[in-house]
Amino acid sequence: MSFNLEEYSKKINKSAAAGKLLESIFKYGDKIDKDCINLMEVCGTHTHEIFKSGVKALLPKKIKLRSGPGCPVCVTPDSYIEGALNLARDKNFIITTFGDMLKVPGANSSLKAEQSAGADVRVVYSPEESLEIASANPDKNVVFLSVGFETTVPASAFLIKSAEALKLNNVYIYEANKTVPEAILAIARHPAVKIDGFILPGHVSVIIGADAYKAAAGESGIPGAVCGFEYIDILLGINSLLEMIYNKDRGIRNEYPRVVSAAGNLTAQRVISEIFEPCDAEWRGIGVIAATGLKLREKYRKFSAGEKFASVIAGSDPRQGRSCSESGCRCGEILLSIIEPPECPMFASVCNPVNPVGPCMVSSEGVCAAYYKYGAAGAEIEL
Amino acid sequence: MCLGIPVPVTKILDGGFAEVKIGDTEKKINIAMVPDAKVGDYLVLHAGFAITVISAEEAEKTYQMLEEIEHGKEIKSIFK
C-alpha cells in the first residue's frame, strides 16, 4: 500500500477527534477521586510540544503536568560542563557538539562564550560530521560531546565504529549519555515525588521498545503511556493514561504504535551494547542513579576523551565548577517535579535565558526555558 | 528527548546510507539502524540517522481509530 505521510498528517490532525478526546479527558478527570492528578512528562520535548500545541491551555485544571528529567542537557553535571569548557579553551582541541549544549552556563563561561573568544567549537547536526573535521585537521583532537538518551546514543556508537574503521586516531567522545528506564524507577521510588502516571518519551521508546518500561511500572505501580508528538498523539496518550489511573491499571500502553514497537529497534540496541556498557551516572541536581549511564567498552576506551584527556578536563583551577547548591539553582527539585519553575525564587529574574543559572533555563528542552518562553503554564491566556 | 522528523526515502545508497527528501531537495542520511528501508518508506530522522521506519499499517489503524472517535464511538486505547 502506498503511504503518503503528508496526506496522513492532514487526516489525523483533526480537531473533531481532539474535541472528543478532550471530553473524555474531562470525564476521567471528574471520575478520578483525587484533587489533583499528577502526570509526569518524562521527555523535555513533550513539555515543549504540549505548550506549543496549545494543549496545555485546554486541559482540566485538575490535571497537573509535571516535567521530568528528560532533558539530557539539563541533567548533565556541572563538572562535565567545566570539563568541556577546559577542552574548548585548549588550542589542541576542536569541540563538536549539538547546538543544544552551546549556551549551557558553566561557572563563568559557556561554549558559546568560548567560541566567541576564539575556541574552535563547532555545532554539528550529526556526530558523524566529526569524522570529516578530524580528517581535515590531523594535528588537532576532535572531541564530540556525547550527550543524549537512547535516541541519540546510536549516533555516537556509529561515530566510534566509523572512527575505528577509518583508523582515525584523533576522534574522541566525551561520554555523558544516559538511559531512561532505571531513571524512571528511581523517580518513582523517590519519597518526595508524587506521580500518578508517566507520559513516556516517544522517540527513546523507538530504540528501547515499549516493553522496556514494564519493570518500572510493575514495581512502582505507576502506569505509563508511550506518546507521540502531534497534538492528537498527546491527547490520545493523556486520555489513555487517565483511563489506566481510573481503572488502577499498573501497566504500560503504547499509544504511538506507528513508530514504537514492543521490542524496539534491535539493530540500534545491538550497536549500543557493542560499543557501550552501563555504568552509574550523576544526574545534575539529583545525584547518582545506578545503571543509568553509558561508558565505552574496554575495546573502545581509546576513544574516551574523559580518560585520555582527564588532566585537561580537570583544569588548573580547583575552585571551578560551582555546584547547584552553591549557586542556589533548584534544578534538582524541578527535574523531579517537586517544584515548578515559577516556584524557584530565581526564576525569570536572576535566572533567565540571557543569564541562566542552570541549564534548564537555556536547554531547548529545559523545563524552565519552556515555562519562561510560554508564560506561566498558559493558564493566563484568554481564549 | 528528541526531535524526530518523518522523511521519505528517495534512493538507497551504498554503505548504509540513503537519500531522503527535505522539501524539494535530497539529503544523505545514515540508515544503518533501518537496513530494510526501501524507496517510498517514511523514516524518522534524528541527528542525521534514521531510527525507524514508520509503519503504514499501524498508521492506518491509528487513523481508523480516530475516525471512530470523531463519529462518537467509545474511545478505546490503540494499545491491545
Place this chain on the structure above:
Amino acid sequence: MGIFSQAGDAILEAHGNGGKLTHELISEVFAAGFKNEILNEGLDSAVMNIGSMLEAAKKLGAADCGQTPGEARLALTTDSYVVNPLFFNGGDIGKLAVTGTINDLLVCGAVPCAITCGFIIEEGFKISELKKIVASMAETAAKNGVSIVTGDTKVVGRGRCDGVYINTTGAGLVIKNADLKPANIKAGDAVIITGVPGNHGICILNERGGYVDKNSVRSDCAPLSGPLISLMNKVKGIRLMRDPTRGGVATTLNEFVKQNGEIGIELLENLIEYDKNSKALADILGIDLLYSACEGRALIICSAESADAAVGELKKFEETAGAKVIGYASHKNKGRVVIKTSVGGARILDMQVLEQFPRIC
C-alpha cells in the same frame, strides 16, 4: 590605472588612510559603481535639493509627499550590516544593505530617495569581491529610484572584521497624511504579512551549516517599494508597518503590543504559510520560522474594513504576491502576542531572547 593595478586584488591598510590609494579606491570602485552626479561632486557631504526630491518621489509611484518643500517631511534611518557569509543564495551584503535601508523608510510611509554608505573593510579583502558588492548595491538602488550619494571607507587590520561591514543612512520623504505608529492599533485590526516568513534566517543558517543543497533554501531579500508605496497611495486605514528582520515576525509583533500597550495580538496558526523547503529544513533543525529573520517582508496592521483592499493591492506585486491576513489585534491578552493553535488551544508567542541554534532535543 595607477598604483591600484600594482596593489593587486587585495585591500591594503593604505586604502583606508585617506591618501592616494583611498582616492583611487573611491573613484575606481565606489564612484564607478554608484554613478551619480551628487557623488561625483566629491564633497564631504551630499547637498540635496528638497524640491528635486519631491519631484523624484512623484515619479516613483506617484506619491504625494507635499507640494512644496515646506510641506515635506524627511524620514531618516540608519542600519549596519554584518551578515556572514557575505554572499548567499538570494543576495549579498550589498543588496541586503540597500534593501534593508529602503524597506525601513518604506514602512514609515516614506519614499526612499538617497542612501549613504560607510564601508569598514578588512585588510586583505579582495577588491574584485568589493566590486561585486558595489555592483549589487548599485543595481538594487537603481531599480528602486534611489541614489547612493555619499560614503566613507575605513580599513581595519586582518581579523578585525569579517571581510566587510556596511553602515547606511537612508533618507526619504514621507507620503502626505501618512501617520504610522503603534499607538494607532485598535482591537479588531487585521495583521497582514506580505509573504512567507523566515526565509532569510534559515538561508543564512544553511549557508553556514551546509545542511541541505544551498540552492534549495533562498533568502527573501527584496525591496518593497512598488507594493508599499502603492498601498499607501490607494488604501486607507493602514495603522502601522514594520519589516520583521532580526527576531522575526514574533519579535516584531511583540514590539507592536509593547509599544501600544492597550491591545494584544492573536495569530491563527492555521493561516500562517511557509516556504516548503524552508519549513522542511527548519523542522529537521528544530528552528521556529516565526523567529527567523525576513529581509523582504512587511508586517502591516490595518483596519478590519481595509484588510481585503490591502491584501488585494499587495497581491498585484510579485514581491508581495503571498500577502495574507494571519491574525487580529484584540482587547484580550493585552501586551501579549498569542497564537491560536490547530487544536483550538493557544500559546504565548514571546519576543526572542537568544538566537536559535540547530538542536536534537
